[in-house]
Amino acid sequence: MGATVAIAGFTGRLARLITEALVRQHPGVVVHGICRSPEKVDPKLRSISNVKVFQASSDDAEAIKRALLGVDVCICCYLGDNGLMIEGQKTLVDACIAAGVQRYIASDWCLDYRPLELGDHPTKDPMIIMRAYLEEKEKAGSISGVHILNGALTEVAWAPFVGWVDAANATFRYYGTGDEPLDMTTMPDAAEYTAEVAYDKSAKGFFQIVGDRISVKGMAQAYSHAYGVEPKVECQGSLDELYKSAKESFKQDPKNAYAWMGPHYQYYMGNGSTTLRGTLDHDRYLGFKPKSVEEFLKEYTKDSVGNAYRSM
Numbered sequence: 001m002g003a004t005v006a007i008a009g010f011t012g013r014l015a016r017l018i019t020e021a022l023v024r025q026h027p028g029v030v031v032h033g034i035c036r037s038p039e040k041v042d043p044k045l046r047s048i049s050n051v052k053v054f055q056a057s058s059d060d061a062e063a064i065k066r067a068l069l070g071v072d073v074c075i076c077c078y079l080g081d082n083g084l085m086i087e088g089q090k091t092l093v094d095a096c097i098a099a100g101v102q103r104y105i106a107s108d109w110c111l112d113y114r115p116l117e118l119g120d121h122p123t124k125d126p127m128i129i130m131r132a133y134l135e136e137k138e139k140a141g142s143i144s145g146v147h148i149l150n151g152a153l154t155e156v157a158w159a160p161f162v163g164w165v166d167a168a169n170a171t172f173r174y175y176g177t178g179d180e181p182l183d184m185t186t187m188p189d190a191a192e193y194t195a196e197v198a199y200d201k202s203a204k205g206f207f208q209i210v211g212d213r214i215s216v217k218g219m220a221q222a223y224s225h226a227y228g229v230e231p232k233v234e235c236q237g238s239l240d241e242l243y244k245s246a247k248e249s250f251k252q253d254p255k256n257a258y259a260w261m262g263p264h265y266q267y268y269m270g271n272g273s274t275t276l277r278g279t280l281d282h283d284r285y286l287g288f289k290p291k292s293v294e295e296f297l298k299e300y301t302k303d304s305v306g307n308a309y310r311s312m
């Protein structure tokens with residue numbers, strides 16, 4: 001059994017990791033990589049014989065459809081503004097339907113946004129909208145939507161812009177008690193799981209995976225064990241105070257996502273509303289054992305771990 005998998009946003013980090021996992025786990029797979037700038041595709045990916053690269057901008061429905069002919073499943077790895085994440089994804093879904101693609105893996109890989117209302121966590125609005133769009137198409141029998149939820153990506157949770165960790169300066173910060181459980185999964189693990197879901201024709205709907213569920217205080221402890229440095233752990237205030245400052249920073253500068261994105265993640269993960277609930281789906285694929293934070297930290301130094309996401 002073979003499969004042809006299209007990946008849009010092919011120049012991105014997750015797209016590269018998913019492609020590597022696909023060809024490693026399923027050597028017979030064919031990958032159609034779709035991107036606006038083919039010259040940016042990693043030469044290592046280009047050199048794989050069963051990877052074909054297609055140039056298409058996110059609003060060029062015809063070029064996208066040509067890249068999707070003969071494809072079983074499309075994985076969207078777009079990351080950008082709401083225009084891309086909503087209109088760009090709708091164009092991609094419509095092109096999938098026009099080309100006869102059976103399944104669409106949405107650009108999610110995140111916390112459980114299903115309990116959120118539009119406007120709660122602005123970067124999750126496109127996911128709520130795309131879930132509804134896919135459900136509508138699914139009801140019409142046109143395509144099946146697939147969503148992978150993994151909490152934060154561990155590399156991102158340790159990046160300074162989120163606000164929990166300043167690893168290079170051995171400082172951890174929290175709102176609330178510091179014991180609130182936070183879900184996180186490394187990018188390579190999310191990619192490995194996605195490759196299995198893509199290859200598995202019966203995989204439809206939501207899938208939940210978690211490498212670790214750990215508090216900010218737990219992250220500080222893991223850091224101390226890994227690097228032999230005792231970090232400072234600072235309380236910044238209550239979750240109510242965090243909510244007010246997150247909403248205020250969004251109101252002041254909605255276009256500057258870096259100003260408000262971190263506090264929104266901290267609030268909606270810290271208050272438990274987006275924690276993954278119910279059964280995890282690890283056992284669907286034998287041998288899937290995502291890394292804990294302790295295992296993740298072994299791959300970095302205290303000075304490089306904050307840059308793990310950017311260096312992927």
Ligand SMILES: NC(=O)c1ccc[n+]([C@@H]2O[C@H](COP(=O)([O-])OP(=O)(O)OC[C@H]3O[C@@H](n4cnc5c(N)ncnc54)[C@H](OP(=O)(O)O)[C@@H]3O)[C@@H](O)[C@H]2O)c1
Nearest residue numbers: 009010011012013014058078079080107108110152153156
């Ligand atoms: N849960 C978390 O903590 C977390 C954190 C980060 C990411 N994620 C998720 O992971 C997924 C991918 O993230 P990533 O880190 O791999 O992203 P990335 O490395 O930034 O790649 C994004 C891709 O989108 C493409 N893109 C951006 N703007 C575009 C446009 N206007 N038209 C066409 N293509 C465009 C980029 O193409 P160019 O190279 O041409 O710009 C690139 O191929 C997303 O679903 C994101 O939500 C989750």
